[in-house]
Amino acid sequence: MKRFFEAVISRSLLFIILVFTIAIFGVYTFITIDQREIPETEVNLINVTTAWPGADKSDVETNITEIMEAEVFGIDGVDGVSSVSQDGVSVLTLELSDSAEPKDVLNAVNNMTGGLSGDLPENASDPQVESIGNAFPLLSYQFHTEERAALDEIRPDLEGLEREVLQLSGIDGVTVKGYTADSYTISLDREAMAEESLDPNQILGEIETALGPVILGEDVDNGEIIRLSFQDEMPLSVLEQVRIGPESIALDDLAEIEMISGEPEDIVEYEGEPAVSFTVFLSPGEDVPSVSQDVESIVNDTIDGLPEDITATNISSERENVEDIFTGLYMSLAIALIAVILSTSLGLSLVGSVTVMTTVVLSVVIGLIPVPWFGVDLNQISVIGLIIALGILVDDSIVVNDNIERRFTIGDNRVDGVFNGLKEVAPSVISSTLAIVFTFSPLLLLSGANGDFIKALPSVLITTMIASTVLALTFVPAARYLLGQRKAPDYPGLFGRLFARGGDVYADKVLPVIIKRPLVTFLTVLVIGTLSLGLIRFTPFEFFPEADRSEVTIDLIFDESQTIEQTHEEANAVLDHILDEMPHVEAASLFTGSGLPNLFGASLSQSGPNTAQIALEIDKTELSASETIDQYEAPLRDAFPETTIFMETIVQGPPEGAPITVELYETDLERLSEETDSLKSMLEADGALVTTNLGESVPTNQYTINHEALEENNISISQIKNELNMLSAGIPVQGIVVDGETRETTLKYSDASTLDNIDVVSTSGDQPQTYPLLDFVEVTEMESPKYIHHENGDRMVELEVYADDEAVANETIESFRDTLSDSSNIVVGGETSDQTDFFVEISILFGIILILVYLVIAVEFNSIIMPLIIVFSIFLAISGGIIGLFVTQTPISFLGIMGMVSLSGIVVRNAIVLLDFIEARRKSDQFNINEAIYESGRARFKPILLTTITSIIALTPVAFSGDALFVPLAVTVIAGIAFSTILSMIATPSLYYLYYRLRYRK
Structure with a gap:
């Protein structure tokens, strides 16, 4: 073995050149890897939309939705199906399983819908299948001016801009809001038709x-095809x-052929002026800065060519957000790197310090090479992972380098010093690295959006730690061999003498006291750690904090029956009130209708003519977004009690849902509506704000066909339905092309025709006979909900509950459960439930982590008891993390929990190497058990303290950055490492001594 080692180590220069060559690829990866603000979260959904003009929602449910649901459930890869049936349209949303290939499922759905054409109503449109990915807004502009007509004049310019942008690589789509679609109506004169004995089908x-294409084919003339x-x-x-x-x-x-302006889907205003919103969406897996620059170049060219009275305002730029965030993160990363350099110089010789610093930098760079294979880009989480990695990567290099220097000091030659120094610590270094890898690997299995969000952290830490260990066991020995045998100074490093004295005090003063009363020492540490866990009750909680941004969005929901123009007028009244009451608002956009184009993390789950969204840009230095919401949301609701109002801001994490959701299942639609109203009333009586996907009931004229009358007079039901269609929505015909664009065209009766003056013709006898349409149709005025929802084929209604006291709301829901009929069912979920599910899942993963770490240590020490000594340091680290959060009053958050899990792998390293030293000395027969513990403590004091200081200093800039997302993680890791290091250096020797006395009865 040693001969082979000599053969390899003699080629150290070639190996070092190879390492630096590989590092070039790491630098290239760092430069070229895609950048974005937050990690992408998978949204594998497929929408199937089928239009059936003029059809009632109940007919849509029976004749389209239920037929398609029956077929969809048989497609592999579909995990769940939700649907909504409303007048004239059916929409199915398919949720794909994590293991499904979206393209394969999309093809299967297309094949399924194509095969159903004969089973769907004759005048229903072909189903439209669309894959919904996780594209997010890249840029959003508001084009605004004083006169609406000026915006209509630039419509061709914006449509041309849309086509240009869509041709760029990395663009998923463009959304333009604020224009209406013109259409044509062919209004038939019923009397003129009667005079000529014509019916709508002939026309x-x-x-x-006339509008259809002419297909003439080919001709042959003298053998030539023409x-x-x-x-x-x-x-x-x-x-x-x-x-x-x-x-x-x-x-x-x-008939009269006339162009009409369609009902606008959105009415947009910016700073009180009519506006058109132009939003560009980034494709998944694309680089934000580079794609954004390409888009901005084209947009700026278009803006330069617009009339002077048109103003274009950029209200959202993902590139600017990324640049702002990465400026701060890169500064923290640079400070962390400087901290590593300075901290290693505190206790290492100049040669050793340079070797360790070089190894750390190479570990980070080389560790980045495989990161893209994990599906990870450069974002906030991955950069924080690099900062954490910098703090713990030094351990391997310090341990190996320090032990090689120790071998040189006791007289080994160059080859023997490197060989023996590496041989003594390699097992513990490998074991501790495996412990870290096994700690972070289960986090890759975290499900859902939380798993996608955090995946970058374990990915970066795993790859850089593996690179660090490989380089510590290869590059460090090669570098020390190449630099030659040098006698290390008696007190290497700037604080070398201080470290040496500290090691002597620890070995000669502290450890003897600990060993003298090991049980008392251990129990004292155990009590301190256990009591620390109780501080959780006095520590604030915030699963995902708000982003430090200046945007606040306001959702407005008005009466279901009103028009979009009425909604816009009332939304402007709310906006005027806001501008009067909030002096720190700097700009405001109003989107009436379908709402914001997915900007600022805001979206309307149930949009329509009765909904609106306001986007405010505030001066956050005067009042933060969360303070604005806390101060103004309740007064705003009091000022407009008839309007449902939600104020929100951007959250640094996956999109959040309602705190509590209630799903009610019942086959009888009327009973389902009654139960929904009952539960909603009970919750609102408790002070909760409740919305439902059923929507408010709206005035409805229900037509009931008299089938007996149809049979008596030989009238077909299709005749009646066609007449009703012609009186209301009309029958769509092939579109009319005007100015190069296709306009929707509808054939219907003129306004002069009503239900009272329409006759139906029966041609079954010898002579045609006419009958009043009212002989076959009964009209009932009623209140009816707009939507019928299904979840996996069952009728359901979902309620979203926002309550100040969630416990009271849950009690009300449970009491309501007891009143349900046997045919009804209720399922309670929501963001609070999702958080509970996360804690259950992370607890299971943490248990797996502990088992994996235990097994690694058990194999290393060939013992089933000693791993328990090391795992105890994890308990101390978590206790320390909680103390840190409590003292600083930093909220326990998602990343705070991730910090505690991270500590599980980080803190065991010191205990592993310390026990490895003790075991090696005890087995050498040169030391008794007491001396083995003392001398191991003396040898490991400096590396333990040095790596602890390095980790703390590296994360200190993050802890003081003020970033609400990462401060909990940094505080948890810093406090956990510090607390665990101090108490582990007391508890680990005492536990080992107790183990030795019990194991060997000495």
């Missing part, structure tokens, strides 16, 4: 034929020339 057939084509006129002019019936009556004589 519809002629229109479709392609035949037909030059059509502009469809609008063709429509005006349509002739119908035996008398070739012109369509103009039977």
Whole structure:
């Protein structure tokens, strides 16, 4: 073995050159890896939308939704199906399993919908299948001016800009809000039709034929194939020339063809001026800065060509957010690197310090190479992972380097010093690294959005730790061999003498006292650690904190029955009140209708003409976003009691849902609606704010067809339905092309025709007979919800509950459960429940971590008891982390919990190496048990203290950064390491001594 080692170590220079060459690839990875603000979270959803114009929601549910749900459940990879049926449209949302390949499922869904064409209603549109990914807004502009007409004039410019941007690589889509879609209506004159004995089907057939394409094919002339084509006129002019019936009556004589402005989906304003929103979405896995620069270049060219009265304001730039965040993170990373350099110089010789520092930098750089293979990019979490890694990577290098120097000091030559120094510590170094790898590996299994969010942290720590261990066992010996045998100074490092004295005091003064009363010492430490856990009750909790941003969004929900114009007027009243009451608001955008284009983490779960969203930009130096919400949300609700109002800000984590959600399942729609209203009333009586996906009931005219009358007079049900369609929404026909764009076109009766004056013609007898439409239709005025929701095929309603006292709300829900009918079921969930599920999951993973760490140590020491001594340091680290959070009053958060899990791998290193030293000395027969403990403490005092100081200093900039997301993690790790180091140096020797006395009866 030694001969082989000599052969390898003699080629140290070539190996070092190889390492630096590999490091170049790491630098390239760091420069080219995609950057974004927060990690991507997987959103594997597929939407299937089927339009059936004029159909009632109940018919849509029966004839479309239920038919498609029955087929969807048989597709592999679909984990769940939710649906909503409303008048004229069915929407299915398919949730894919984690193991599913989205493209394969998408193809299967397309094949399924294609095969259902014969089973769906004849006049229903083909189902539209769309994959919903995790694209997020890259840039958003508001084009605004004083006059609305000026925005209409630049519409072609923005449509051209949209086409240009969509052609860029890395763009997932573009959303333009604020324009309405013009359409054409062919309003039939019922009396004119009667005079010519024409029915709507004849007219519809002629229109479709006139607007349809002409297919002429090919001809052959003297053996030459000639392609035949037909030059059509502009469809609008063709429509005006349509002739119908035996008398070739012109369509103009039977109907009025007019263009109408469609109902706007959104009305947008910026700073009180009419506006159009232009938002660009980034494709998954793309680099934010580079793609953003390409888009901005094109957008700026378009803006330069717009009229002077049009102002373009950038209200959201992901590139600016990324640059601001990374400036601070890179500064923390640089400070952490400097801290590592300075801390290693405190207790190592110049040669040793340079070797360790070089190894740490190479470990970080090389450790980045495989990171993209984990699906991880450069974001806040991965950079924090690098900062944490810098604090713990030094341990391996310090241990190996320090032991090689120790071998040189006692007289080993260059080869023997490197060989023996490495041989003595390699097992403990490998074991401690495996413990860290096994600590962080289970975190890669964390499910859902939380798992996607945190994945970068364990990925970076695993790869850099493996790189660090490999380099500590190869690069450090090679470097020390190449630099030659040098006698280390008696007190290496700036504080070398102080470390030496500290080691002597620890070995000669502290350890003898500990060994003298080991049980009392251990119990004292145990009591301190246990009491520390009780501080959790007095420590604030915040799962994900708010981002330090200046945006506040306000959701507004008005009466279901009102128009979008009414909603816009009332939303402006709310906005005016806000501007009067909040002097720190700097800018405001208003989106009435479908709401913000997924900006600032805000979205409306149930949007429509009765909803609006306001985006405020505030002066956060005067009042933060959370303070703004706390101070103004309740008064705003009091000022507008008829409006449902939510104020929110950006959260540094995956999107959050309602604190409590209640899913009610019941097959009877009327009973389901009654139970929903009952529970909502009970919760609102407790002071909770409740919204439902059922929506408020709206005035409804329900048509009931008299089937007996139809049979008596030989009238088909399709005739009645067609007449009702023609009176209301109309029948869609092929679109009209105007100015190069296709406009939707609808055939319907003119406003002169009503339910009271329409006759139905029966042609079953010898002579056609007419009957009033009202003979076959009964109209009932009622209140009816707008939506019918399904969850995995079952009718359901979801309530979102926002309560100051969640315990009271849960008690109310449980008391309501007892009143439900046997056919009803209730499921309670929500963000609070999701957090509980997370703590259950992380507890299970933590148990797995402890088992893995235990097994690694058990193999290392070939003992089932000694690992318990080392695992005890994890308990101390967690206690220390809680003390740190309590003293600083830093909230226990998602990343705080991750910090405690991280400590599990970090703190065992010191205990492993300390016990390894004790075991080696005890087995050498040169020391008795007391001397073995004392001398091991003397040898390990400096490396333990040095690595602890390095870890603390590296994370101190993060702890004082003020970043609410990362401060809990930094405080937890700093306090956990410090507390564990101090108490482990007391508890570990005492526990080992107790183990030795019991094991060997001495």
